[in-house]
Amino acid sequence: MTVILRLAMIGFGNVGQEFARLLDRKREWLLKSKGLDVEVLVISTRSKGSLMSKRRLDTARAVEELRKGSLRGYGSEYTELSPIELIGKCDADMMIELTTLDIESGQPATDHIKKAMNMGMDVVTANKGPVAFHYDDLARLARSNGVKFRFEGTVMDGTPIFNLVEKTLQGCEVTGIQGILNSTSNFVLTEMASGKTMDEAISKAQGMGLAEADPAMDLDGWDAAAKITALANVLMGAGSDPKKVERNGIRGLSADDVRASANERTKWKLLASAERDGGSIRTFVGPETITPDSPFWSVDGTSSAVTLKTDLMGDLTIIESGPMLTQTAYAIFSDMLLVVDSIRAGTLQ
Amino acid sequence: MTVILRLAMIGFGNVGQEFARLLDRKREWLLKSKGLDVEVLVISTRSKGSLMSKRRLDTARAVEELRKGSLRGYGSEYTELSPIELIGKCDADMMIELTTLDIESGQPATDHIKKAMNMGMDVVTANKGPVAFHYDDLARLARSNGVKFRFEGTVMDGTPIFNLVEKTLQGCEVTGIQGILNSTSNFVLTEMASGKTMDEAISKAQGMGLAEADPAMDLDGWDAAAKITALANVLMGAGSDPKKVERNGIRGLSADDVRASANERTKWKLLASAERDGGSIRTFVGPETITPDSPFWSVDGTSSAVTLKTDLMGDLTIIESGPMLTQTAYAIFSDMLLVVDSIRAGTLQ
Secondary structure: OOEEEEEEEEOOOHHHHHHHHHHHHOHHHHHHHHOEEEEEEEEEOOOOOEEEOOOOOOHHHHHHHHHHOOHHHHOOOEEOOOHHHHHHHOOOOEEEEOOOOEOOOOEOHHHHHHHHHHOOOEEEEOOHHHHHHHHHHHHHHHHHHOOOEEOHHHOOOOOOOHHHHHHHOOOOOEEEEEEEOOHHHHHHHHHHHOOOOHHHHHHHHHHOOOOOOOOHHHHOOHHHHHHHHHHHHHHHOOOOOHHHOEEOOOOOOOHHHHHHHHHOOOEEEEEEEEEEEOOEEEEEEEEEEEOOOOOOOOOOOOOEEEEEEEOOOOEEEEEEEOOOHHHHHHHHHHHHHHHHHHHHOOOOO | OOEEEEEEEEOOOHHHHHHHHHHHHOHHHHHHHHOEEEEEEEEEOOOOOEEEOOOOOOHHHHHHHHHHOOHHHHOOOEEOOOHHHHHHHOOOOEEEEOOOOEOOOOEOHHHHHHHHHHOOOEEEEOOHHHHHHHHHHHHHHHHHHOOOEEOHHHOOOOOOOHHHHHHHOOOOOEEEEEEEOOHHHHHHHHHHHOOOOHHHHHHHHHHOOOOOOOOHHHHOOHHHHHHHHHHHHHHHOOOOOHHHOEEOOOOOOOHHHHHHHHHOOOEEEEEEEEEEEOOEEEEEEEEEEEOOOOOOOOOOOOOEEEEEEEOOOOEEEEEEEOOOHHHHHHHHHHHHHHHHHHHHOOOOO
């Protein structure tokens, strides 16, 4: 039996395009192993128009048209409807939310997700804002609409963290979390440890496409704060938001500090943590030194890692080494499959 | 709706007893979150008799009787039937296989598992022998009998490795595996790096109950060979057995080697690896040096770790820090829940 799954892709930048390529690459596997035929019916971009169809769009051709500057050349499927209008009118079963995020508000992703859930669509996103700012509301809305909401790509790309806990650590309580979650800061600290100034390290990160023109979100700890909030909300029921995180970035560290500590067999890392504090959950982000016995000792450059402290399994650490675009695209792919699995299992989560 | 799950525990040593305590500790959670009421109907020990009942056994009382030397004092449930006879006669839905293993043959665990599958019982084991020696046969037998077969506890205690790949890395191909899988060897190497001789380190491990009186299985790489075979069979379709592993233990290393390397910012580790070699899978175990940029750098003492090399997610490393008995018991618990989930989902795997 083959099931047809129809997607609306809201946001079609690098991650979205890589996900579309991944769907093509794994088409045979999807059909054979999962009995699943995935069709993209909607592609929405911020400034280059959108496509809506009742039949499968050719995503490779859409990528080509985007390279020329606009989706207009694709054909009669072209539309200038807004994302909200597209979600309201399309025939898709699932929305993939990948728009650019305003980290201060979690928008417009949160509105897109609410609209999709209210239309009865399952939702997969790699956008950390909605999970960091509105997790409890969105989880409730998903339940009341009988739809699924998954977001593995919000933290450490496609590395299984949320899915790991939900699927493989059942009955295990997460009592604390610590991670290196912002790869730009980690890259900058690694470069500084080998002798660069912070400005030189930032320039190098920008040259590699790793840091934004304004790297404040990364260096001031905002990105890490949003991620630790997402983790704490989902895994520890924190009900928090990123503004409540005690937050220090790495800009207070001098090149001398970082270099000197590297010589003393310690390293500076930007650590994001969540721990129980009486009845509530304390979340904090800031530079800390680690020693060679830390599981994070090898986590340099763009790598990232998280340690989950648990009641039954002690400390488990997961390290993602040198991620590329494929890893975030895989998060969407993996979440899409888990949604299909749970619908097939007839369970509501 | 509450489902009653009836267990036959074949083997009731430290891990089995800890699992029974875990069932008691999580009884409320099992009922509330999973709608599951777990009853132990059979307890089989090697030399202290067995219990079989049509109603729930009191596992805490069984543990007390064992402390006195025999299960005979428990009551009329006492029996001297063999494990195979018990499996054939009992009313259990699932067998938990935790007998002492003969690593050279994978017995008697493999016979117990076959008998249980042929009786229509699902099987959960922490015994690496059956998976290392007979995985393909047992997987086939499980399919033909429509039962589940799970074995997370065979490698790195309850750390999700098999379950991680199956449940959270769907569509991702494992192209290579490397791990520190034998904690006795790792403990001995860590002690030697800090100045002990191998004999002193082994004595310390024996004093802690970590190493057997005859530590050959650990130090000669047999245990690691069985574990890398289990991983390669399940995750890479190797169809191998532990005798095919290129195997070197740590006994060839002198205290001077290990201490000297520690001073040079390298460490000796007993690494177990699986990699593609043309159309087949090559498995090998041996001491190798690692440097501080290895994700295994912090993996000292009784900790263990594995790196999965994958096509879509790059390298993922999972580290288990300082495991205790609870972690192996949790593997059984976690597998038991996954069996129940997949039965509820009505899928055959």
